[in-house]
Amino acid sequence: MSKRPVIETRIQAIIPETPRVSTFRLEIPKDASFSFKAGQFIMASIPDFRNERDRPVRRAYSISSSPLDLEKGYIELSITRVGEGGYFSNRIHASRVGDPVLVEGPYGNSFSLEEGNPAPHLFVGAGSGIAPLRAMIRTLLGSPAPPGIKVIYGFRKGEDFIFEKEFLEYAESAPGFSLIVIHSRPDPGWGGLSGRVPDLLPTLVPAYSGEVVYICGHPDMVRGTVDYLALAGFPEAAVRKEQW
Numbered sequence: 468m469s470k471r472p473v474i475e476t477r478i479q480a481i482i483p484e485t486p487r488v489s490t491f492r493l494e495i496p497k498d499a500s501f502s503f504k505a506g507q508f509i510m511a512s513i514p515d516f517r518n519e520r521d522r523p524v525r526r527a528y529s530i531s532s533s534p535l536d537l538e539k540g541y542i543e544l545s546i547t548r549v550g551e552g553g554y555f556s557n558r559i560h561a562s563r564v565g566d567p568v569l570v571e572g573p574y575g576n577s578f579s580l581e582e583g584n585p586a587p588h589l590f591v592g593a594g595s596g597i598a599p600l601r602a603m604i605r606t607l608l609g610s611p612a613p614p615g616i617k618v619i620y621g622f623r624k625g626e627d628f629i630f631e632k633e634f635l636e637y638a639e640s641a642p643g644f645s646l647i648v649i650h651s652r653p654d655p656g657w658g659g660l661s662g663r664v665p666d667l668l669p670t671l672v673p674a675y676s677g678e679v680v681y682i683c684g685h686p687d688m689v690r691g692t693v694d695y696l697a698l699a700g701f702p703e704a705a706v707r708k709e710q711w
């Protein structure tokens with residue numbers, strides 16, 4: 468991974484998404500030559516936040532906003548606060564509007580949206596793995612003729628639905644957009660789908676019908692999904708994945 472320039476950004480807004488996830492909107496300076504493709508990630512660090520070896524603490528985060536949003540001068544990162552021990556995620560969750568964040572990138576060409584592909588798009592995400600998929604979905608829906616989009620999104624329970632309002636609006640009003648959510652640890656009273664995403668795929672995606680697929684989430688979910696799609700006849704070239 469060849470090193471990219473480091474840009475000093477400022478937190479423009481902090482948008483609470485769920486009890487553990489917030490979206491950090493970072494203002495990109497007008498004179499910075501920064502561009503990216505939906506799906507790519509950056510390395511984030513915070514000035515003066517260094518580890519015990521006095522090295523900057525750097526972490527990878529997918530850009531969850533679209534390149535179209537960059538025209539308005541910002542990118543967004545949607546970050547889960549990892550327990551009480553997550554080093555960087557806890558530090559950024561303690562930040563305030565106006566604080567600096569250093570951004571290096573973009574990285575990750577192999578998991579970026581292939582724009583202009585008219586094939587139906589299937590997005591399979593779990594937890595904060597929805598971040599790069601949201602960037603892709605916003606990009607497609609902002610294009611003149613979006614393809615069909617099906618989103619299968621797994622998370623623990625109702626309160627963990629990142630981008631809930633936005634996705635429900637798409638489901639309501641974007642032609643050709645469909646959304647299926649799956650709760651892995653549902654609250655009593657949840658009447659929708661529950662379980663592990665890969666276990667439900669045989670019902671939700673019974674066979675290959677020309678889709679291009681983008682998968683992002685924890686390694687178990689990604690592995691299970693890739694294995695199922697191969698069985699269902701999806702060609703390897705149609706399936707792209709990212710995991711963390």
Ligand SMILES: Cc1cc2nc3c(=O)[nH]c(=O)nc-3n(C[C@H](O)[C@H](O)[C@H](O)COP(=O)(O)OP(=O)(O)OC[C@H]3O[C@@H](n4cnc5c(N)ncnc54)[C@H](O)[C@@H]3O)c2cc1C
Nearest residue numbers: 526527528529546547550551552553554555556595598711
């Ligand atoms: C390409 C890429 C893209 C990514 N995009 C995103 C993104 O969009 N959003 C996002 O939230 N993350 C993303 N990540 C993960 C991110 O880079 C960090 O790994 C994550 O934020 C944890 O960093 P940390 O410093 O807070 O945790 P660390 O201190 O590095 O902890 C590392 C691991 O230790 C464990 N751990 C530490 N403390 C606890 C605890 N108290 N309880 C339970 N487990 C604990 C966890 O497994 C944790 O992941 C991405 C990773 C990659 C590689």
